[in-house]
Amino acid sequence: MSKQKVNLESEPEAALFRPIYETGKGYYIVIGIFIAIFLWAAFMYFNQIRFGLGVTGMNQTITWGFYIVNFVFFIGISHAGTLISAILRLSKAEWRRPITRMAEVITAIVLAIGGLHPILDLGRPDRMLYLVEAGRLQSPLLWDVTSITAYFTASTVYLYVPMIPDIARLRDQGGKLKWLYSFLSWGWTGTEHQKKVLNKAINILMVMVIPIAISVHTVISYIFSMTLQPGWHSTIFGPYFVVGAIFSGIAALLIVMIAFRKVFHLENYLKEIHFKYLGTLLLIMSIIWFYFTFSEYLTGIFAAEPHEMHIILYKFTGPFAIFFWGMVLCNFIIPVIILSFNKFKTITGVLISSITVVIGMWLERFIIVVPSLANPRMELPMGIYIPTITEWALLAGGISVFILGFMVFAKIFPLISVWEIEEGRKQGLKEVEERIHSYLPGTP
Amino acid sequence: MSKWRMVIDLDKCTGCGSCMAACKMENNIPIVDSKEANEGGVLNWMDVITQYHGDYPNIEVDRLPKPCFQCDHPPCTKVCPVRATYLNPDGLVAQIYHRCIGCRYCMTACPYTSKVFNWYEPKWLDGPYKCFNPDVSIRMTGVVEKCSFCSHRLMKVKEDAALEDRPILDGEYEPACAEICPADAIYFGDAENKNSEVYKLSRSYRASRVMDDLGLEPKVYYLSKRS
Amino acid sequence: MEIKRRDFLKLFGGFSGALLLGGCGLDEVLEVPASWVNKVKNGPKIETWKNTICGLCSGGCGIQVRLIDGLPVHIKGNPNYPVNQGGMCPLGINALHHLYNPDRIQIPMKRVGNPLTGKWEPISWEDAFKIISQRLIKLRRQNITHQLVILGSGERGVMKELISRFASAYGSPNYYQFSSLPNDVVPYLLVHGQSQIPSYDFLNAKIILSFGSNFLEEGFSPIYYTKLYSHHREQQTRYIQIEPRMSLTAANADSWVPIRPGTYGALALGLAYVLIREELYNEDFVTKYTFGFEDWIDKESKKHIGFRNYVLENYYPEKVSEITGVSSELILELGRELGNTPRALVLGGGGALDNTNGTFSMMAIQSLNGLLGNYERKGGIYFIDEPPYSKLPPVIEDSIAKNGNKKEPHAKPQDISFPLTNFSIESFTKNILRDNPYPIDTLFLFRGNPLFHSINHHEFVDALKKTPFIVSFDSFINETNEYAHLILPVNTFLEDWNESSNIPSVGFSHIGIQQPVVEPLFSTRSMGDIFIDLAKQIGGTVSDSFPFENYKQVIEHKLLGVYNSGRGAIASKGVKKMWLEYLQQRGWQISRYSSYEEFWDQLLKDGGWWNPIREEKRLNEIFKTPSGKFEFYSQKLKNSLDTLLKNQKENDSTHNLESILSRLNITARGDAVYLPHHEIVPYEGEKPFYFTTFQVLPNRDGKGANLPLMQEMFGYSVRSYWRSWVEINPINAEEYGIKDGDWIWIESSINRIKVQAKVIPAIMPNVIAIPFGLGHTSYGRYAKGYGVNPNSIMHNLYDYLSGKPALDGTKVKISLAS
Ligand SMILES: Nc1nc2c(c(=O)[nH]1)N[C@H]1C(S)=C(S)[C@@H](COP(=O)(O)OP(=O)(O)OC[C@H]3O[C@@H](n4cnc5c(=O)[nH]c(N)nc54)[C@H](O)[C@@H]3O)O[C@H]1N2
Ligand SMILES: Nc1nc2c(c(=O)[nH]1)N[C@H]1C(S)=C(S)[C@@H](COP(=O)(O)OP(=O)(O)OC[C@H]3O[C@@H](n4cnc5c(=O)[nH]c(N)nc54)[C@H](O)[C@@H]3O)O[C@H]1N2
Ligand code: SF4
Ligand code: SF4
Numbered sequence A: 001m002s003k004q005k006v007n008l009e010s011e012p013e014a015a016l017f018r019p020i021y022e023t024g025k026g027y028y029i030v031i032g033i034f035i036a037i038f039l040w041a042a043f044m045y046f047n048q049i050r051f052g053l054g055v056t057g058m059n060q061t062i063t064w065g066f067y068i069v070n071f072v073f074f075i076g077i078s079h080a081g082t083l084i085s086a087i088l089r090l091s092k093a094e095w096r097r098p099i100t101r102m103a104e105v106i107t108a109i110v111l112a113i114g115g116l117h118p119i120l121d122l123g124r125p126d127r128m129l130y131l132v133e134a135g136r137l138q139s140p141l142l143w144d145v146t147s148i149t150a151y152f153t154a155s156t157v158y159l160y161v162p163m164i165p166d167i168a169r170l171r172d173q174g175g176k177l178k179w180l181y182s183f184l185s186w187g188w189t190g191t192e193h194q195k196k197v198l199n200k201a202i203n204i205l206m207v208m209v210i211p212i213a214i215s216v217h218t219v220i221s222y223i224f225s226m227t228l229q230p231g232w233h234s235t236i237f238g239p240y241f242v243v244g245a246i247f248s249g250i251a252a253l254l255i256v257m258i259a260f261r262k263v264f265h266l267e268n269y270l271k272e273i274h275f276k277y278l279g280t281l282l283l284i285m286s287i288i289w290f291y292f293t294f295s296e297y298l299t300g301i302f303a304a305e306p307h308e309m310h311i312i313l314y315k316f317t318g319p320f321a322i323f324f325w326g327m328v329l330c331n332f333i334i335p336v337i338i339l340s341f342n343k344f345k346t347i348t349g350v351l352i353s354s355i356t357v358v359i360g361m362w363l364e365r366f367i368i369v370v371p372s373l374a375n376p377r378m379e380l381p382m383g384i385y386i387p388t389i390t391e392w393a394l395l396a397g398g399i400s401v402f403i404l405g406f407m408v409f410a411k412i413f414p415l416i417s418v419w420e421i422e423e424g425r426k427q428g429l430k431e432v433e434e435r436i437h438s439y440l441p442g443t444p
Numbered sequence B: 001m002s003k004w005r006m007v008i009d010l011d012k013c014t015g016c017g018s019c020m021a022a023c024k025m026e027n028n029i030p031i032v033d034s035k036e037a038n039e040g041g042v043l044n045w046m047d048v049i050t051q052y053h054g055d056y057p058n059i060e061v062d063r064l065p066k067p068c069f070q071c072d073h074p075p076c077t078k079v080c081p082v083r084a085t086y087l088n089p090d091g092l093v094a095q096i097y098h099r100c101i102g103c104r105y106c107m108t109a110c111p112y113t114s115k116v117f118n119w120y121e122p123k124w125l126d127g128p129y130k131c132f133n134p135d136v137s138i139r140m141t142g143v144v145e146k147c148s149f150c151s152h153r154l155m156k157v158k159e160d161a162a163l164e165d166r167p168i169l170d171g172e173y174e175p176a177c178a179e180i181c182p183a184d185a186i187y188f189g190d191a192e193n194k195n196s197e198v199y200k201l202s203r204s205y206r207a208s209r210v211m212d213d214l215g216l217e218p219k220v221y222y223l224s225k226r227s
Numbered sequence C: 001m002e003i004k005r006r007d008f009l010k011l012f013g014g015f016s017g018a019l020l021l022g023g024c025g026l027d028e029v030l031e032v033p034a035s036w037v038n039k040v041k042n043g044p045k046i047e048t049w050k051n052t053i054c055g056l057c058s059g060g061c062g063i064q065v066r067l068i069d070g071l072p073v074h075i076k077g078n079p080n081y082p083v084n085q086g087g088m089c090p091l092g093i094n095a096l097h098h099l100y101n102p103d104r105i106q107i108p109m110k111r112v113g114n115p116l117t118g119k120w121e122p123i124s125w126e127d128a129f130k131i132i133s134q135r136l137i138k139l140r141r142q143n144i145t146h147q148l149v150i151l152g153s154g155e156r157g158v159m160k161e162l163i164s165r166f167a168s169a170y171g172s173p174n175y176y177q178f179s180s181l182p183n184d185v186v187p188y189l190l191v192h193g194q195s196q197i198p199s200y201d202f203l204n205a206k207i208i209l210s211f212g213s214n215f216l217e218e219g220f221s222p223i224y225y226t227k228l229y230s231h232h233r234e235q236q237t238r239y240i241q242i243e244p245r246m247s248l249t250a251a252n253a254d255s256w257v258p259i260r261p262g263t264y265g266a267l268a269l270g271l272a273y274v275l276i277r278e279e280l281y282n283e284d285f286v287t288k289y290t291f292g293f294e295d296w297i298d299k300e301s302k303k304h305i306g307f308r309n310y311v312l313e314n315y316y317p318e319k320v321s322e323i324t325g326v327s328s329e330l331i332l333e334l335g336r337e338l339g340n341t342p343r344a345l346v347l348g349g350g351g352a353l354d355n356t357n358g359t360f361s362m363m364a365i366q367s368l369n370g371l372l373g374n375y376e377r378k379g380g381i382y383f384i385d386e387p388p389y390s391k392l393p394p395v396i397e398d399s400i401a402k403n404g405n406k407k408e409p410h411a412k413p414q415d416i417s418f419p420l421t422n423f424s425i426e427s428f429t430k431n432i433l434r435d436n437p438y439p440i441d442t443l444f445l446f447r448g449n450p451l452f453h454s455i456n457h458h459e460f461v462d463a464l465k466k467t468p469f470i471v472s473f474d475s476f477i478n479e480t481n482e483y484a485h486l487i488l489p490v491n492t493f494l495e496d497w498n499e500s501s502n503i504p505s506v507g508f509s510h511i512g513i514q515q516p517v518v519e520p521l522f523s524t525r526s527m528g529d530i531f532i533d534l535a536k537q538i539g540g541t542v543s544d545s546f547p548f549e550n551y552k553q554v555i556e557h558k559l560l561g562v563y564n565s566g567r568g569a570i571a572s573k574g575v576k577k578m579w580l581e582y583l584q585q586r587g588w589q590i591s592r593y594s595s596y597e598e599f600w601d602q603l604l605k606d607g608g609w610w611n612p613i614r615e616e617k618r619l620n621e622i623f624k625t626p627s628g629k630f631e632f633y634s635q636k637l638k639n640s641l642d643t644l645l646k647n648q649k650e651n652d653s654t655h656n657l658e659s660i661l662s663r664l665n666i667t668a669r670g671d672a673v674y675l676p677h678h679e680i681v682p683y684e685g686e687k688p689f690y691f692t693t694f695q696v697l698p699n700r701d702g703k704g705a706n707l708p709l710m711q712e713m714f715g716y717s718v719r720s721y722w723r724s725w726v727e728i729n730p731i732n733a734e735e736y737g738i739k740d741g742d743w744i745w746i747e748s749s750i751n752r753i754k755v756q757a758k759v760i761p762a763i764m765p766n767v768i769a770i771p772f773g774l775g776h777t778s779y780g781r782y783a784k785g786y787g788v789n790p791n792s793i794m795h796n797l798y799d800y801l802s803g804k805p806a807l808d809g810t811k812v813k814i815s816l817a818s
């Protein structure tokens, strides 16, 4: 157990700063484990570079596997963040205050991980710069590169800007990393002018980040839907992917929140109500997700174009059926049952449904990417795809980077926006009152 | 401009696989070991697909020799982020191995599953003698390749014709698979030339193209009484 | 990215990458002649083409080899060569990997220590020759030259003549081949009286009914037949294939008739029944040119039943249907179709022959041709002429040689088995093990891999171990020559002279000239030259019998006759149509060359000679049987069994015809023995599955196994690479809970093998089929350890009469391997 001597006595939100200064043994163990996993993944990747992509389970028909699935999945998760926080901010939902930061961190970390996946998937990562040198803007892959870069930039800025006041506070509290905090706080002293500028910046960013976020996942869906492959060539893929992204994003956010609440004893900040609200949101998303899924498959089944039908049947009854029905169970049946009843909508209930949703959404990505490739239009003997240890390692590596990222972030910055909480305490009540007043009939 | 077309007569094709072997040898295509092959890593530019229809004993066997269809409107080139695959001025879909970043997007975009990827460092016969065809560059690990309609042969033929200041003759440019086919099932030529065999055959009542409805205008026609 | 110099070079000149590696001072330099490195480094890329003949199977395809600066880089079919007309099979296309194979034997080697565990020590050619010639001279001194035994493989034509010549000049009656054409032709000998495989006029036939002859894949020249087949498609010839597994030929046929293995003869006789009963046979031919059709009375006034009544009594459709599993309706239909279509051809082979009853089955199949009068007529069967070769000067035999040649052939069965042959791989093995009729001293293994290809592996190994001295002439180390004491590395066909004439069953006489397209890559020698030089070293009359400097001279000498005859033409561009017309107008004599040298040069340039014009033969000239007719009742068979009986009686009074027949496992009695009939194969009743094998084009009989590309292509049709598989019908698969891709055990009473199942409907229920050719335990890095050898679980059974291995004679059980 290491403790820095920082006086937090006068700090009303001491609980939020404590994780930064106090580090338990458990922390090192956990971080050690995840670093080990990460190193293992790095080693496996190194092998992949050395021997070629043959070390994966992909083959001549199923040319995309885990990496692309994980790419879509991680980018989807990343929507937790910025998009949700922006929407919540924009709608001035008061209960957002303890949530937004975490959501934004998820975005930044996961986006970085997700964005790296296509590179893991490249046969010649050494030639990546050709994307710049010889990039063809007509290729949906380049749209992705562009929009992910934009999203990453926007969301890190969007994460960073609201952090400035808190960083300044860390700077002022003394302790480790002072140089970093000084640098990052950009001379924040909390003047009215600074506050105004900050608010304006946040407002601009949150408006900007929403279309970017939507575009990202739309564009990712375009990778698939722009091809002629049955099961991919669908017009609703754009919104379907966005919905799926938000859906999985919320679930991931909930898992993270519940985990940190437990680990850092944030029960005071993350209350039952947050989970109730977010749980409801998850329920709504689950239903919307189901609606999209239903539309997607119903149109396919009804028109019954042979190739399309072939794939649908393959998903329903073939070797991938277990994944397909697993997905329906995880994404719809379980969350709807749990979240529709207040009785089950406890934190545990929400946690369970969030975990199933994350798994279910991963399965959804898998069920979109692989079966279409396993059943090409040419009636080739079906390919099989069995991911290898390398791919599992890299998935584990991705997850551990996510956890490590969070753990490191939590050691440096408060996971809950301190100043926003304070602001909430000071002004929130009044503002809300005013706002409610303005909605109500009969008031000027 | 020439319109190169291939016509494969399925009523003549026996499924002997010679076209596969000839293509492999002609184009310096890597050979994969047992493990990789059985995991689906074989690189065939030309693939003879076998399918059984019906129940014993009334069985029909379909054999479909499948090169790249060299679509006139190739969906594979559209998606390439670095223009490592493109429709060249001869109307053939070409690969630039040295630029390909190995994203395999073109493979997923090809509805005919014509492209293959070098999953490992390519291997050929062991030993100092590799017997490469010097006209065809060899590929490296991590890039996509596919049937080129033996475009190196076209290059040669074009040079010859230019030197002699004459048009390319019918049958002068012939890919390795068409040349070797023991059943004479593969025809190749310029459909612009109304006297060419391919022009006539491609308009035969037996002619059809695979998934013509996709509108990709494949350059390969199949002749079959059945379809 | 930086392109390494090596990559760069690789890209810009195929070869140069690999060769320059040598140039850069790495190990490989040792294996690459320095002159080549130079050529590749500095020389201009000069392209040349050379014509030769593919030597990877009996098919005899003409090929063109592309050379860049003298190095072969590509092979394609010779479009002007009449046999294959530009077509090739995958194996031939891959022949450069045979030439450049890293596992080639590069220098003579002597074994030190025990077989398999011992070491191979390189020795010089001089020493090797010395060892062999000293040994052979010693045998001559001791007057036991017959103790030299030569076991060849598929050599034909001049090479075969050369080796026979060596054997007789030296004084050994023991030159054999495995697999042996004399075994294959026994049924033809019985019905036609000729040991020649006939040709079939596919081009003009309207129906081709094949009993198990998978000619598109396994025929003597698959490419020749593929050409004809594709022509059929334009002609709408109806093609019917009878066999339990849908082979490539069946898959391309208009109709596939699955039949229970080992019952081909019965079906043929069922069809004969329909032809006879409905009087659809060729009455004119049958009365004039056949023997034994009607009941007859012999010189001793004994009454004999004729083929007609024998068939009508015994092979009515219901019964045949029960035996064969082919419905009686179909039998009627096929029989009528055959009888009602003018120009219906019948042929047999493969599974019909590869069984204990093969000879009788083939006789039954040929009897259909007899009934239809399919000889020397359009769309029928004919025998082609030998090329007008010059004769070699007669062999000079001294007393030693004469004495040796008079000895009984060593491989001749010593009991009463296989009465129609002097060789069977089975008697060959047994006689060595029993030193009967005499011990052998030296065995020459001339190419081939009989250990891998035969079915009695254990005894064959014992025989090899027992043989005092074995010399193998081969390009690779394989299962068989692992047991040799000395291996002489011979050139591959691309480095060697040879000729390839009159491929059995090809429809015209032809000669292909196989010439070296490249200097030997290693310290290997021409096979023909080795024999000539050995003869020279032995000296005396043996040497005198070989008044040639080298094998090329022998071929030149043989071709002189062709030149002098003025017949035929060199297979050059445009000759096909024009030549035929020209010949027809002018008769036979044509000489377009001013000298033999000019003829020879042109021959080398174009690659071959052929003569499509055949002298019509009269029907009473072609049958060389005792009756001079097509024999339904085989007097030859009768005579040889009578002789056997006579010989036996002298030795042992208990022997009579009855016991001879039962020793030969012939169940028929009376006249039926000599008539085409169905013999029941002694299958093990309690095993549920018939076990059959087939050969795929990329591998043929195992030769492709040391070529990585052919291994990769091995099962391209079922997507199985570098490994064996077993084909099984979905009905059986369901019964045993087997799914496509499961591994299963196949178990006979001999042994068991584990193979991956391919569940496909194209095989008869209760029959399983494995491709032959994999499962090597030697034969180089690409062959060793891949797949299984189905021969290793086969019962040691042979055709009772011809001694041909009964490759379809085994039944097995299967079980899921977990
Ligand atoms: N793909 C491939 N082809 C091969 C070989 C190989 O390994 N692979 N091996 C060669 C060898 S060693 C042999 S012994 C032969 C055996 O070729 P298979 O057909 O397997 O021979 P068998 O089973 O011995 O049957 C021989 C009889 O079948 C009939 N037959 C076989 N082939 C033809 C043919 O092409 N035309 C006609 N009209 N009749 C035919 C003849 O009547 C002949 O007497 O095959 C040769 N061809
Ligand atoms: N189950 C089953 N068994 C069979 C058959 C079958 O169809 N099924 N077929 C039978 C028949 S028909 C036959 S003929 C036999 C085949 O029996 P073989 O005649 O023994 O077989 P090959 O493939 O001709 O011989 C193979 C060997 O020849 C040598 N060789 C190959 N190429 C060259 C070369 O260019 N130069 C030299 N010097 N040596 C070379 C190699 O060492 C190789 O091991 O198998 C028989 N066995
Ligand atoms: S070479 Fe000709 S006959 Fe053989 S599989 Fe190819 S197209 Fe068919
Ligand atoms: S067949 Fe496939 S690879 Fe070939 S041009 Fe068309 S889309 Fe591209």
Ligand code: SF4
Binding pocket: B079, B080, B081, B082, B083, B084, B085, B099, B100, B101, B102, B103, B104, B105, B106, B107, B143, B144
């Ligand atoms: S794999 Fe290569 S050719 Fe194909 S899309 Fe990617 S960069 Fe282009």
Ligand code: SF4
Binding pocket: B022, B023, B024, B026, B027, B045, B046, B067, B068, B146, B147, B148, B149, B150, B151, B175, B176, B177, B178
């Ligand atoms: S055209 Fe050339 S590259 Fe294409 S399949 Fe045929 S041989 Fe191969």
Ligand code: SF4
Binding pocket: C054, C055, C056, C057, C058, C059, C060, C061, C084, C087, C088, C089, C090, C091, C092, C093, C221, C222, C223
């Ligand atoms: S059939 Fe194949 S292996 Fe045999 S000679 Fe012809 S090309 Fe060569």
Ligand SMILES: [Mo]
Binding pocket: C179
């Ligand atoms: Mo053979």
